[in-house]
Amino acid sequence: MGTVNISRKYTATQKTYLWAIFIGMKITFKRLLQGFFLRKNNTIQYPEERRDYSQRFRGMHFISVDKNKTENCTACYLCQTVCPAECIHIIADERDEDNNPDGVKKEKRPxxxxxxxxxxxxxxxxxxxxxxxxxxLSRNYELAVTTRDDAIYDLDFLKRDVKGRG
Amino acid sequence: MEMFDLIAVMAKILFVIAISLGVIPFLVWFERRGSAWMQGRVGPNRIGPFGLLQTTADVIKFVCKEDFVPKNANKFFYHMAPTVALVAPLCAMAVIPFGSYLVLGDHTVNLQIANMNTGVIFILAFAGLEVYPIILAGWASNNKYSVLGALRGSAQIVSYEIAMGLALLSMLVVYGSFNPHEMVAWQNETIFGFLPRWGAFVNPIGALVFWIAIFAETNRLPFDLPEGESEIVAGYHLEYGGMKFAAFFMAEYVAMIMASGLISTIYFGGYGFLPGMQTILNLATEYFSLGVAGVQNVKALLEFTSFFSKVSFFMFVFVWVRWTLPRFRFDQLMDLGWKILFPLSLINLILVTLGVYFLN
Structure with a gap:
């Protein structure tokens, strides 16, 4: 195989470049005037304006809670097993029987x-x-933290009463 | 030397340095805002009105930064490079006239720091020095990317200086003088009664070659091979930080101002009046009923305005071209320099010489 050389026939105008340069300069000048006089731009001024991401956006995790503010998680380890990055660490425990209105539905807790x-x-x-x-996974994409420890989310951080995708 | 002359020369030096360094913050601002406008962005707009104080913030940042020297660098040349980079184009500015002369009492002040008969040679000598900081910085930093930048810089200068020199030579044949004042005086006439007799209209091919060559001379896009952000990180100034980097940065802009001044003096009428300025002068003379000295001073002011607007135009073109054209590849640059511009300028020189010989 090796290198394939493709030769094109260029006209005299194309060979001098100058006409093409002139056209390019015309376009950038038009954009300059548009930017200067009409303030035409595609920038989103981030902290003030935000992009509206789709409902299916996968951002920061949360654990949903029921009406008693108890987490829905039953420590079944399915998420920990399926996780390809092995980033979920669960320790399971038994829920206190006296304080458990859901009864058999939520016998285990993380x-x-x-x-x-x-x-x-x-x-x-x-x-x-x-x-x-x-x-x-919520639509919150602002995940910046100041220390590495802050990037390890614990149960209290994850438990949130969120409607839908947040 | 009289006391008056000494003070006048000092004042002129201060004026030129203050103007050429003072407009750099605005130029950097325009480079960033202008490129943003061209690319549909906003650009720096947070600090000060329209983001104008952004460069001030940058300077404060540069000053506060650590003065870093790489471990295996050659300390002497490492520190020398940014100094030479800034001083060489500032020196070249000394012989670019920015007006004819002022009349103060019974003294006349020539609006040029050093009026020498070898003016253009002096400019070329210092413009040629501009490649030394690149080589020095690249070699002294002891970094392979810097050395690559330095090599590219030297190869680029070799292929462009000749075309630039020949383009300049063709103009020297026309003017028959090295003195910038005489060149401007020659260009102050008109041809066919309406067109100013600027070098660019007398010798368009020379003007084009020279214009292309000054882009290479100042290492601006499309010929910024020594820097080449996408290929060799930052090229020759890769190992520089803080104020030493800022010195390289300023040097680039001073070189641009110098090159713009040079091309406006040699090809675009220098400080000669723009069309319509004579009318303003006549009106001002009548309105304020000026004497001979007053007329000359107003004339010098208008000439400075004319020169300043020409330089501004070329600075704008520098920025405009930078954000329009992509960088040339190394072999394309060599092709352009040796196979196109060099023969073109040589043929042009022969034609101009024959033309001058037979027309005079």
């Missing part, structure tokens, strides 16, 4: 539920695997 957001690849498999619709 003692701790940590998501290492630095490892997470936001694939959304945990959300798909979850039988209780407990873990979900």
């Amino acid at each position: 003692l701790s539920f940590d998501i290492d957001a630095l490892r997470c690849c936001f694939c959304g498999f945990c959300e798909e695997a979850c039988p209780k619709d407990a873990i979900k």
